Amino acid sequence: AQTVTQSQPEMSVQEAETVTLSCTYDTSENNYYLFWYKQPPSRQMILVIRQEAYKQQNATENRFSVNFQKAAKSFSLKISDSQLGDTAMYFCAFMKRSTGANSKLTFGKGITLSVRP
Amino acid sequence: AAGVIQSPRHLIKEKRETATLKCYPIPRHDTVYWYQQGPGQDPQFLISFYEKMQSDKGSIPDRFSAQQFSDYHSELNMSSLELGDSALYFCASSSRGGNQETQYFGPGTRLLVL
Numbered sequence: 001a002q003t004v005t006q007s008q009p010e011m012s013v014q015e016a017e018t019v020t021l022s023c024t025y026d027t028s029e030n031n032y033y034l035f036w037y038k039q040p041p042s043r044q045m046i047l048v049i050r051q052e053a054y055k056q057q058n059a060t061e062n063r064f065s066v067n068f069q070k071a072a073k074s075f076s077l078k079i080s081d082s083q084l085g086d087t088a089m090y091f092c093a094f095m096k097r098s099t100g101a102n103s104k105l106t107f108g109k110g111i112t113l114s115v116r117p
Numbered sequence: 118a119a120g121v122i123q124s125p126r127h128l129i130k131e132k133r134e135t136a137t138l139k140c141y142p143i144p145r146h147d148t149v150y151w152y153q154q155g156p157g158q159d160p161q162f163l164i165s166f167y168e169k170m171q172s173d174k175g176s177i178p179d180r181f182s183a184q185q186f187s188d189y190h191s192e193l194n195m196s197s198l199e200l201g202d203s204a205l206y207f208c209a210s211s212s213r214g215g216n217q218e219t220q221y222f223g224p225g226t227r228l229l230v231l
Contacts, residue, residue, distance in 0.1 A: 033219075042224075046222075050219055097218070102172075104175060105160070105209075
């Protein structure tokens with residue numbers, strides 16, 4: 001079974017600054033995906049970024065980038081130039097890569113990020 | 118772009134009643150997932166369907182059942198509702214292959230059991 005750990009329950013950052021959210025995971029699988037999802041106060045689950053474990057290059061999406069350390073089983077999210085709209089709960093999630101039907105997501109407990117004006 | 122559609126968005130039921138939640142996946146997505154998110158919790162996987170067959174099962178109570186229909190929409194049926202079933206229920210969809218193995222979530226159905 002896979003586990004995802006987000007040890008920081010909440011963080012705060014000043015608008016326009018950079019913040020890093022931490023995530024570690026445990027698995028015996030070699031092929032998998034990692035995701036960050038954002039859940040704003042509306043509670044919609046929004047995909048932020050995804051990383052394939054077989055790719056060494058860290059994924060980036062505009063102001064969002066990850067630091068994926070496969071050996072250390074670490075997957076942190078860096079948000080640059082933080083904006084007020086980034087205020088949300090952020091969930092780290094793991095998905096095993098399957099040859100059959102796609103697998104379920106296993107989520108961490110989430111971290112509440114507040115961006116201060 | 119079309120997104121996952123869920124209905125109803127809000128539902129209020131009494132204890133011991135039944136509820137049916139519906140999910141319409143993104144067009145051409147062949148896999149549907151159901152998740153339950155309690156207050157202050159992370160989403161928990163309930164069940165998934167691939168090409169209309171159950172593909173995986175998580176912590177879904179025996180009082181709940183689900184199916185995927187020929188048009189790929191899915192329904193989650195919940196019977197003998199309990200207070201603890203009050204939660205946000207998400208449906209997500211994905212497609213096999215390439216870069217499509219990403220789950221996209223619907224807006225959720227907020228169920229309140231009184």
